[in-house]
Amino acid sequence: NNFEPETQVLVNFFSQVVAVAARKLEDAQDFAQKHNILRAYGSYEELARDPDIDVVYIGVIHPYHLSTSRLFTDAKKNVLCEKPLAMNAKEAREILDSAKRNNVFLMEAVWSRFFPASGEIRRLLAQGEVGEVKLVRAEFCVLAGNVRRSVDKTLGGGATLDLGIYCLQFMCMVFHGEKPESIQAMGTQYESGADKLVVVTLKFSNSRMAVLTWSSALQLRNEAIIVGTKGTIRIPEHMWCPTALEVNGKETKYPLPEPYLPLNYVNSTGMRYEAEEVRQCLLKGLKESSTMSHADSLLLAEWRMKSGGRWGWRTARTVSKRRNATHVDENLSQFCTT
Ligand SMILES: NC(=O)C1=CN([C@@H]2O[C@H](COP(=O)(O)OP(=O)(O)OC[C@H]3O[C@@H](n4cnc5c(N)ncnc54)[C@H](OP(=O)(O)O)[C@@H]3O)[C@@H](O)[C@H]2O)C=CC1
Numbered sequence: 001n002n003f004e005p006e007t008q009v010l011v012n013f014f015s016q017v018v019a020v021a022a023r024k025l026e027d028a029q030d031f032a033q034k035h036n037i038l039r040a041y042g043s044y045e046e047l048a049r050d051p052d053i054d055v056v057y058i059g060v061i062h063p064y065h066l067s068t069s070r071l072f073t074d075a076k077k078n079v080l081c082e083k084p085l086a087m088n089a090k091e092a093r094e095i096l097d098s099a100k101r102n103n104v105f106l107m108e109a110v111w112s113r114f115f116p117a118s119g120e121i122r123r124l125l126a127q128g129e130v131g132e133v134k135l136v137r138a139e140f141c142v143l144a145g146n147v148r149r150s151v152d153k154t155l156g157g158g159a160t161l162d163l164g165i166y167c168l169q170f171m172c173m174v175f176h177g178e179k180p181e182s183i184q185a186m187g188t189q190y191e192s193g194a195d196k197l198v199v200v201t202l203k204f205s206n207s208r209m210a211v212l213t214w215s216s217a218l219q220l221r222n223e224a225i226i227v228g229t230k231g232t233i234r235i236p237e238h239m240w241c242p243t244a245l246e247v248n249g250k251e252t253k254y255p256l257p258e259p260y261l262p263l264n265y266v267n268s269t270g271m272r273y274e275a276e277e278v279r280q281c282l283l284k285g286l287k288e289s290s291t292m293s294h295a296d297s298l299l300l301a302e303w304r305m306k307s308g309g310r311w312g313w314r315t316a317r318t319v320s321k322r323r324n325a326t327h328v329d330e331n332l333s334q335f336c337t338t
């Protein structure tokens with residue numbers, strides 16, 4: 001909307017899905033036919049060589065985010081990569097470094113941040129509408145135990161990588177990426193070793209706290225709440241893709257456009273907001289989005305590891321077993337106080 005009407009028409013016209021790639025050509029062709037996409041490739045390498053591609057959306061499972069992102073950044077393509085950006089902080093750093101080195105735009109697809117309701121939360125917080133935030137609570141628990149990639153560790157399984165990230169990013173947004181003074185995390189796991197249910201309690205300076213719960217084996221309403229000294233903001237459901245906010249008891253709705261095809265997941269038409277953010281960043285020549293920055297992606301990767309994704313709660317459980325005491329993980333606290 002920053003352009004003259006004629007230019008706007010051109011900008012809209014030139015933002016097109018040009019091509020799709022899959023490991024098997026038939027899969028790419030099926031997808032292309034369903035969505036009216038002109039070019040279909042049977043390998044990601046061919047897509048990387050296409051000179052007409054400005055930006056690539058990477059939607060492969062998380063263990064392949066590193067290699068696929070590197071393939072495209074090295075080919076000088078801008079990248080929007082699905083969450084979680086990587087399996088761990090080391091991989092996340094490698095992806096971000098590669099984007100910098102190749103001077104291309106890169107963003108982790110934390111679509112939650114770009115919903116109008118999320119923008120309104122940031123506006124309310126910046127204007128001090130609820131005073132100083134004292135408590136953040138968020139939950140994301142869905143029944144996904146039958147989804148292979150959720151439970152199979154070789155496919156990136158684990159609730160923290162898939163779902164926990166949404167609670168962590170919400171807290172990160174509200175507390176502006178501040179590091180907590182301490183984290184306590186506990187959880188349960190599938191036989192595969194993938195984490196199943198995780199509860200994390202975080203303490204910040206000035207007596208501020210967060211309580212986060214995620215699971216791929218329980219169904220909750222998936223609400224979030226921000227409690228401040230002057231009021232409360234509640235996201236009544238779908239906290240990871242919000243379409244309603246309750247501010248001090250008064251609800252406002254932020255409806256999404258109707259989908260033109262059936263959706264796989266709830267509110268997926270809201271992905272358009274992150275796509276628009278990418279488009280705006282590219283038009284401005286930016287290499288990262290200030291709303292979902294590289295620094296935030298790194299923080300999320302570090303917090304995921306400390307609160308469950310890799311060894312966080314397992315270390316915690318070992319510590320509490322060893323001491324036969326209530327659970328306090330010194331490793332986690334040390335990390336957070338640095
Ligand atoms: N923002 C959101 O709302 C959502 C985000 N996600 C994120 O998107 C990513 C993909 O999730 P989802 O679509 O459910 O995953 P899928 O299981 O549907 O797999 C997506 C693609 O990953 C590739 N892939 C799958 N299995 C393998 C394998 N064993 N080896 C190599 N490549 C494989 C395939 O690519 P190919 O087609 O080339 O074979 C496949 O099409 C995840 O990182 C997830 O976190 C997922 C759901 C919703």
Ligand SMILES: O=C(O)[C@H](O)[C@H](O)[C@H](O)CO
Pocket residue numbers: 142143144147150162163265
């Ligand atoms: O990003 C997401 O929304 C999650 O990947 C899905 O919701 C999850 O896999 C549910 O099965």
